[in-house]
Amino acid sequence: TYKAVILLGGPAKGTRFRPLSLDQPVPLMSIGGYPLIFHHVEACAAVPGMREIILIGYYPKDQLSQFVDECQRKFGIRMRYLQEFTPLGTAGGLYHFRDQIMLGDPAAFFVMNSDVCCDFSLADMLAKHRPGTYTVMCTEATRSQSVQYGCAVIRKGTDEIMHYVEKPATFVSTMINCGVYILSPSIFQYLKSAVKVHKDAHFTFDLSSQCNECVQMEQEVFQPLASRNCLFAYVTTRFWSQVKTAGAAIYANRHMLELYRTSHPDRLATAQSIPDGPKIIGNVYIHPTATVSPTAVLGPNVSVERFVTIGNGARVRESILLQGAVVRDHACVLFAVLGSSATIGEWTRVEGTPTDPNPNKPFAKIETKDLFNEKGQLNPSCTVIGSHVSVAPETIVRNSIVLRAQRVGSQLQKPNYP
Numbered sequence: 001t002y003k004a005v006i007l008l009g010g011p012a013k014g015t016r017f018r019p020l021s022l023d024q025p026v027p028l029m030s031i032g033g034y035p036l037i038f039h040h041v042e043a044c045a046a047v048p049g050m051r052e053i054i055l056i057g058y059y060p061k062d063q064l065s066q067f068v069d070e071c072q073r074k075f076g077i078r079m080r081y082l083q084e085f086t087p088l089g090t091a092g093g094l095y096h097f098r099d100q101i102m103l104g105d106p107a108a109f110f111v112m113n114s115d116v117c118c119d120f121s122l123a124d125m126l127a128k129h130r131p132g133t134y135t136v137m138c139t140e141a142t143r144s145q146s147v148q149y150g151c152a153v154i155r156k157g158t159d160e161i162m163h164y165v166e167k168p169a170t171f172v173s174t175m176i177n178c179g180v181y182i183l184s185p186s187i188f189q190y191l192k193s194a195v196k197v198h199k200d201a202h203f204t205f206d207l208s209s210q211c212n213e214c215v216q217m218e219q220e221v222f223q224p225l226a227s228r229n230c231l232f233a234y235v236t237t238r239f240w241s242q243v244k245t246a247g248a249a250i251y252a253n254r255h256m257l258e259l260y261r262t263s264h265p266d267r268l269a270t271a272q273s274i275p276d277g278p279k280i281i282g283n284v285y286i287h288p289t290a291t292v293s294p295t296a297v298l299g300p301n302v303s304v305e306r307f308v309t310i311g312n313g314a315r316v317r318e319s320i321l322l323q324g325a326v327v328r329d330h331a332c333v334l335f336a337v338l339g340s341s342a343t344i345g346e347w348t349r350v351e352g353t354p355t356d357p358n359p360n361k362p363f364a365k366i367e368t369k370d371l372f373n374e375k376g377q378l379n380p381s382c383t384v385i386g387s388h389v390s391v392a393p394e395t396i397v398r399n400s401i402v403l404r405a406q407r408v409g410s411q412l413q414k415p416n417y418p
């Protein structure tokens with residue numbers, strides 16, 4: 001039997017996702033109409049012999065309980081959220097909860113970063129996994145982008161990882177760590193020694209400092225394990241992307257909708273599936289509770305969440321509309337994420353700039369640029385309208401991040417649009 005662990009991180013993470021991450025944990029960001037980690041759970045639940053899926057993070061429990069309940073019901077699989085009292089790092093959490101993970105003696109367990117979106121193909125990965133070893137999903141990146149990831153030098157033929165460096169200062173390899181692993185139970189002996197080495201190195205008499213608990217899988221376990229004939233790569237050429245920004249969410253959304261064409265065609269809206277519905281172009285997801293005018297035009301690559309309202313003559317393209325968002329008549333939304341209950345006024349135009357990978361460079365990944373460039377200007381990116389923000393009618397909002405409508409007393413003040 002197998003288990004799976006999804007590393008969620010916590011509220012300190014997801015800064016590049018603000019303001020969307022202020023309302024909701026980043027792992028629950030909607031991609032293709034479902035929370036980002038729903039796709040992880042779905043992939044794990046499909047692995048034969050999967051016993052339990054464990055989520056580890058430092059978000060408050062109540063922020064995940066509904067998600068856990070819904071998934072358990074939908075997939076009929078045991079799921080739990082285990083909360084870290086303080087960030088323990090990508091290895092520290094696994095070690096801390098080792099008894100829970102090993103309960104029931106799984107032959108191996110999957111470990112996944114929550115902030116990736118991909119065509120998991122876990123059954124194939126499992127088929128290539130050698131019992132007793134550790135398998136790391138890898139994919140090719142460009143020379144210049146590879147250094148923003150964990151880099152693995154792989155021996156041709158055996159796929160053994162000979163050398164591993166996490167976010168190297170100079171070029172090491174174009175093969176990068178996808179943040180998806182299959183680990184044999186013997187990993188805990190290495191986690192134990194990594195935790196010990198870490199504690200000895202960071203020992204302090206100051207008991208209030210809990211930082212010495214934060215142990216990283218990549219630097220403190222994979223780096224020393226490389227070339228010891230137990231760390232192997234599973235190289236994927238399928239879709240894979242990190243999801244750390246709203247622009248990356250729009251990019252991942254597009255690919256997830258495309259994957260639905262073969263995996264879940266029923267999730268895509270068509271003229272047949274919504275009679276008297278809007279005009280649909282390309283891949284579009286519309287939650288059954290959304291209200292969309294028949295004269296609206298949606299797509300390609302649009303996800304419409306529950307209780308969204310889209311008015312007459314509205315145009316939405318390459319965008320994610322979160323729960324309860326309202327697009328009033330004749331408004332236009334392009335390359336944008338509308339936060340929950342955001343309202344776009346009549347004839348208003350909300351437009352962003354795509355931050356897609358360079359299509360002319362093979363293996364290019366999405367750039368997770370900082371919000372501002374070195375001159376202090378906002379880098380052009382997709383537009384994000386924060387939750388509950390209302391944009392006035394007949395307004396143009398381009399390449400902007402609108403945080404929040406400010407409430408002063410009980411009066412709702414109109415935000416200043418940049």
Ligand code: GDD
Pocket residue numbers: 007008009010013056057058084086087088089090093112113114115116148149150151166167176177178179218242
């Ligand atoms: N539970 C828990 N506790 N989860 C954590 C913690 C923690 O203290 N710290 C990070 N995580 C989770 C994050 O939420 C994320 O899903 C994952 O662990 C890795 O996050 P980071 O530590 O921020 O690393 P990264 O995303 O910059 O790089 C990692 O992923 C890349 C692929 O996306 C590394 O594994 C790279 O090697 C890899 O290339």
Ligand code: GTP
Pocket residue numbers: 313314315317330331332334349
């Ligand atoms: P591409 O060549 O595919 O990029 O289309 P385009 O040249 O029309 O470019 P653009 O990205 O500006 O527009 C995308 C879609 O949105 C088009 O189909 C337009 O008809 C529609 N659109 C653009 N601006 C508005 C607008 O202000 N209101 C409405 N209702 N629709 C708009």
